[in-house]
Amino acid sequence: MKIRSMLATAGLLLAALAAPALASESEVALKTAEWSFDGPFGTYDAAQIRRGFQVYKDVCAACHSLKYVSYRNLSGPQGPFHTPADPKLGEDAVKALIDGIEVPDLDDAGEPITRQARLSDPFRSPFANEKAARAANNGANPPDLSVMVKARAGGADYLYSILTGYEEAPGDVVMQPGMSYNRFFAGHQIGMPQPIVSDDQVTYTEPGAPKASVDQMARDVTAFLAWASEPHMEERKRMGLSVLLFLAFLAALLYLSYQRIWADVEH
């Protein structure tokens, strides 16, 4: 049909026009990595997320909060420390990891105290409030990382690019005091100093863990933050498959019924 082909041509033309326009939005093409959670069947690599948690805890947590995630999420059914056969094992593992983390609370007399973090606590925030954060960070406020992977165009690739995009500033760039040069950051001047600087900055202790190179740590912490942003992703994709199979079956039955019912009508 003529009308359909005209519309299809228009659609293709618009897509061709839109593609370069969308691509030109970020100044530098991001580095891309293969993520275990890419694609319709992608899942999280629990070992990688555990390593990423360690990088977050030893490096990022000094400045960045993760306030919408709780320690219990690590050992819960969606978490990287979950042990389905005996949930207690995973809980104990997380308890051991958070041993020594002190969180603010009130005692029975209403006096502010700090106490050992429990599984039910949200991740401890490094600063009491935004003013304290800015005072400690050259005026910048390190953003909360709970949904960071969903909050940036490019998602995991963007985070990975930023973490590995630190460079010497080119000679013609005048840097503001306290700023670092990052190839992938909009405007290239980023308030965050290079967080992952050298190999083995974090010690991976799990048997079979890869060498803690700068690149590996950047990938691992990105995977951890992808999980933190979307902890229900695996469940979502699994459910999606069942839903689509069900709907395909339903549609097939409805189509056959449609053929049968209309068989005696000229239409």
Next chain:
Amino acid sequence: MSGGHSTYTPTNGFTKWLDSRLPLIRVMNDNVTNFPTPKNLNYWYTFGAILTFCLAVQLVTGIVLAMHYVASADKAFASIEYIMRDVNYGWLIRYVHMNGASMFFLAVYVHMFRGLYYGSYKAPREILWILGVIIYFLMMATAFLGYTLPWGQMSFWGATVITNFFSAFDQVIPGLGSGVLEWLRGDFAVDDAAVKRFFALHYLLPFVIAGVVFLHIWALHVPGNNNPTGIDVKGPQDTVPFHPYYTVKDGFATAIFMMLFAVFVFYAPNYLGHPDNYVEANPLVTPAHIVPEWYFLPFYAILRAVPDKLTGVLLMFGAIGVLFFVPWLDWSKVRSASYRPVFRQFFVLFVIACLALGWAGAQPAEGAALLIAQVGTFYYFIFFIFIMPVVGLWETPRKLPESIAKAVLAKNGHAAVQPAQ
């Protein structure tokens, strides 16, 4: 509520008793099961059922979300994360609601273009069309209000930009625009008061929509469905009962539509959203590009096509307003564009103009995008206020079939075997 004669006869004591008190079964019989429907409706006509499905999905998921959402500038963003992480299947309900809005608009645009193509707005269906435009306008208001509720950066800045439209009226009477603006927001800026009232109205409007949908269906059932030939139903040979013929066809189409819906919900839930809306609202940081949701982009392009703010706002509202007059703007005697070779070409251009405006709305208003927005805006209005009335006056339509039944037979290549009359 049908204009035709009732075909229902109660058969037992209870149904006779009920029929003389509350004729529920009679109304269902006459308007659903036995409603005579043209037998040549194609798949473009299944979107009425699909839209009913969309409205039901938004109502059900929305009511559940309202049980967990906190309407407050301080807590809204956190309450969304609570829903996404801790509420049982909260992530599912929110993703369905979020993508449901997009699916609703996708379906309504198909439904509207279908109505325009087959001339479904012409007598005696003017009120049916106008009620449809009212529903569309209410949908836009509801979607805008809903988008502000997660209190992300695009929520906040979208609400700021859209409510700012009204400040354009300062150009008419100094102080009028800013007064209206302050009254709408309940404050000098979009803040806590705005979130609370936007939530209340976002909860209210869908029920208003449901009410107008009832009127829309009522207005459909008086003249009955239009059809792809655009000619009137001449008798029983042209129709089939709605059930089971169209319940099964609409059901099949809805199942296919649900599959598309599910692909978004389960595999690309944030594809149609903007990453900035996962950053909590911050009045001190303006996003680089403030863009509305995709379904508002054509109107956003019209708004920015002219440099003057008030003209832009009037054009944007005019783009929706002109739809109310469509039944009287088309002077052709023939309904369906299938039999209008000239109008058909202009209609295709109109669809292309709408898509181009959508593309331009996503770009910064400069250079080629601005030019496309201006050409698109020009064509959008010229289509309604010049092409529609004038083409009908001099165009020679193709010969219309004598009846729906004859058209169906001709299409299936059976015309030759019909005995000569």
